[in-house]
Amino acid sequence: MSTSQGEEAAGPPVDREPGAVPRERRQLINVAYRLLGSLADAEDVVQETYARWYALTPEQRDAIASPGAWLTRVASRVCLDLLGSARARRERYVGEWIPEPLPDRAEWAEGRPAASTVDPADRVTLDESVNMAFLVVLEAMTPAERVAFILHDVFHYPFAEVAEIVGRSPAACRQLASSARRRIRARRAPEATVAQRAAVVRHFKRAWEAKDIEALIGLLDPEVSTVADGGGIVSAEPHPVEGDERVARVFVDIAERAPDLSILERTVNGQPGLVARQGDALVVVLALDVVGDRVTHIWAMRNPEKLRPWTT
Numbered sequence: 001m002s003t004s005q006g007e008e009a010a011g012p013p014v015d016r017e018p019g020a021v022p023r024e025r026r027q028l029i030n031v032a033y034r035l036l037g038s039l040a041d042a043e044d045v046v047q048e049t050y051a052r053w054y055a056l057t058p059e060q061r062d063a064i065a066s067p068g069a070w071l072t073r074v075a076s077r078v079c080l081d082l083l084g085s086a087r088a089r090r091e092r093y094v095g096e097w098i099p100e101p102l103p104d105r106a107e108w109a110e111g112r113p114a115a116s117t118v119d120p121a122d123r124v125t126l127d128e129s130v131n132m133a134f135l136v137v138l139e140a141m142t143p144a145e146r147v148a149f150i151l152h153d154v155f156h157y158p159f160a161e162v163a164e165i166v167g168r169s170p171a172a173c174r175q176l177a178s179s180a181r182r183r184i185r186a187r188r189a190p191e192a193t194v195a196q197r198a199a200v201v202r203h204f205k206r207a208w209e210a211k212d213i214e215a216l217i218g219l220l221d222p223e224v225s226t227v228a229d230g231g232g233i234v235s236a237e238p239h240p241v242e243g244d245e246r247v248a249r250v251f252v253d254i255a256e257r258a259p260d261l262s263i264l265e266r267t268v269n270g271q272p273g274l275v276a277r278q279g280d281a282l283v284v285v286l287a288l289d290v291v292g293d294r295v296t297h298i299w300a301m302r303n304p305e306k307l308r309p310w311t312t
Contacts, residue, residue, distance in 0.1 A: 021053060024068045026125075028075045033124050034150050035079040036086075037099030037135050039309055045082070049075040069161070076147060076165045083143035094232025096240065098299045099135040101285045103309040104267040129154045131269050132287035132299050137187045141180055148173045149180035190291060197290045198272040204288065204295060205263050205274055211255045216248035221294040226250060231303030234283075247298070258283075275310070282311050 028049060032042035049071055053061070064070045090097050102124055124130060129150070138146050144166050151157040151165065152173070159170040159177075166173055192200070200219060207215035226247045230236025241247050255261060258278055266275045266285075274286040285307060289297040301307060 021050075021067050021071070024071050025050075027068065028071060030124055031072060031150070031155060032075055032079055033102075034129055034135075034138070034154060035076065035146060036082060037139060038306075039100050039102065039124070040306070041082065045075050045078045048078055072151075072155075072157075073161070073165050076151060080143055080147050080166065083146060086143075094230075095236055095238045096227045096229050098227055098229045098301065099132065099139065100306045101132070101273075101287055101299075101301050101310070102130060102269045104270075127270065131271050131289075133187075133289045133297060134184075135269070136297075136299070137184055141183060142176075144168065145176045145180040145183075148176035149184075152177050153181070192290045192292060194272065196293070197288075200290045200293055200295060201272040201274065201288055202265065205265065208251050208255055209263055211252045213245075213248045213252050216251060217244045219293075219295055220244035220247055221291065221296045224294070224296055224298070226298040226300060228300040229303050229306065231305060233304055234302050236300070236302045282307055285310060 025046060028046045029039075029042055032045040033039055036042055036045070052074055053067070053071060056064075061067070128134060138150075141149070147166055148159075148162050151162045152159060159173045162173045162177075163170045166176070168176070204216065204219050207219060222244050223242065224244050224247050226237070226241045228236035237250070241250050260278055261283075262277045264275045264277065266273055268274075268285055268287045271287065273288060275282060276284045276286070283302065285301045287299045287301075288295050
């Protein structure tokens with residue numbers, strides 16, 4: 001995913017063909033989602049970016065050598081501004097805040113997601129840079145670190161261009177990206193294959209449905225943690241729940257309180273995950289991180305505002 005520190009990425013190709021600007025939408029959504037961890041905010045950023053483009057005079061637009069690069073710079077700067085105020089907003093947020101899960105109604109089978117029916121123009125490319133564990137690490141970075149790392153290591157923008165966006169020297173941006181990489185390495189555990197993840201998540205689903213606390217404990221890492229995001233709108237644990245037995249009891253309690261709960265296998269941020277419904281209502285999307293044959297982290301999205309893309 002990253003380039004070596006001694007190399008400089010070539011950056012995106014220049015596209016001056018008619019229709020090139022509208023075709024940049026997917027690229028902008030991909031950049032903004034990774035920078036913000038929110039699909040709704042990413043869509044707002046893209047709308048603002050296009051508004052600024054079409055506010056230019058035809059002469060100003062013609063003078064821009066690479067419209068795609070211009071759009072990405074503007075979108076990244078808007079994201080940088082939003083990230084700067086995000087921490088203050090998070091302090092006012094009720095309960096735990098976790099990134100918005102990417103909607104993908106595709107089932108997965110034998111560890112492989114089924115083909116998605118999402119419009120490719122609006123779809124976020126699913127790779128390791130959007131799995132929930134990765135996005136949570138990004139949340140711990142400073143805004144400048146996050147922008148420098150995502151643009152350079154994920155999207156291969158040269159540090160000279162990143163510097164224009166962040167407002168620092170290329171050397172400083174190189175250091176920001178290096179610091180971000182250290183954060184990633186410090187938190188990265190040995191990864192399970194997608195098939196291994198799928199098997200563990202499926203066993204977790206069956207144990208949850210059976211309310212089998214011993215089976216759940218056997219699937220959970222002793223230091224497992226569960227974080228739930230209700231946004232103050234619906235009920236959710238206000239703080240992380242840690243430890244295999246405590247987490248197992250939380251899920252058994254949920255199953256006992258909601259006997260009509262329907263648990264479905266779905267792709268969540270490119271990984272095998274689970275969705276729970278009560279009747280026609282989607283009540284939670286679960287992203288699970290798996291190391292070896294144990295679940296190490298569970299992120300439970302309950303906030304209905306963050307679940308809108310899953311229900312429309």
